[in-house]
Amino acid sequence: MLYGNDLTQYLTEIGLTAIEVEKFSESGESKQRQIDVLKKSRYRILDDIHEREKSIQQIDYLIHEIKKD
Numbered sequence: 001m002l003y004g005n006d007l008t009q010y011l012t013e014i015g016l017t018a019i020e021v022e023k024f025s026e027s028g029e030s031k032q033r034q035i036d037v038l039k040k041s042r043y044r045i046l047d048d049i050h051e052r053e054k055s056i057q058q059i060d061y062l063i064h065e066i067k068k069d
Contacts, residue, residue, distance in 0.1 A: 016041045 002010050011021045020041045027033035 015045050 001007075008021055008025070011024060012018075016024065016037075020037055024034055024037045027037060
C-alpha cells in the first residue's frame with residue numbers, strides 16, 4: 001500500500017480531485033469510507049468519459065455531414 005506523499009500523488013494521477021484526495025486522507029483507517037470515496041470518484045470519472053464520448057459522436061456526425069455535401 002502507498003502512504004503519505006506517494007499515495008497523494010497516485011490518487012491525483014488516477015484522476016481524483018484535491019477534495020476527493022482530502023476526503024480519502026481524512027477517512028483514516030476506515031476502509032469502507034476509503035472505498036466510498038474511490039467509488040464516487042470512479043462514477044464521476046466515468047460520467048466525464050461518457051460526456052467526452054458524446055462529444056466525439058457529435059464531431060463524427062459533423063464530419064459525416066460535411067463529407068456528404
